[in-house]
Amino acid sequence: MTTYYKQFKFPDGTEKKAIPRGTLPTGSVLQVVQGTTSTTVSNSTSTFADTGLTASITPSSATSNILVFISHSTISKASGAGAQANNDMGIQLLRGATSISRFGRSLLFQGTLGVLYGASSHCHLDSPATTSSTTYKTQFKNEDNNGASCTVQEAGAPATITLMEIAA
Secondary structure, eight states: OOOBSOEEEOTTSOEEEOOBGGGSOTTOEEEEEEEEEOOOEEEOSSSOEEEEEEEEEOOSSTTOEEEEEEEEEEEEEEOOTTOOSSEEEEEEEEETTEEEEEEEEEEEEESSSSOEEEEEEEEEEEOOOOSSOEEEEEEEEETTOSSOEEEESGGGOOEEEEEEEEOO
16 A cells, blocks of 8 residues: 555545655665744753753654754853853753753853853754654753853844654
8 A cells, every 4th residue: 555645636536645664775864853932942951951942743764864954043141140151052852851051051151250142953853663652852951050141032033943753
């Protein structure tokens, strides 16, 4: 039996099937999902907190890979009560509750007190080995736990996560 990704119905009532799944070459993009948030979130602890950026995808095959693109367009780190000059922000990508990639481990590091602004982008190729709905999200923290407030989606700037299912 041939499995097709889509079946199209034309205005004249005829139906045509799209490219059969088995004929798509390795590396083909099978589906794309995007999530976005612009809610400002702050964290001054060394415990990871959700950024609010999340998206879910249901792979069509357990052998598919998921290519994840992340963009946190505006992040900041400020001096807080008892903050030291040397502090930085860390961000991680999770599949479900499992951390699969740490990035931005020393974001906004500086040797003096003051507010720093920046951006962080990341891309990760994942192999979830499932056909169940899979959720990806980001979390962030103050790497040094010194009271400095770390913020994502500063002033309502949008952050995006794009998930692409890639044929294996």
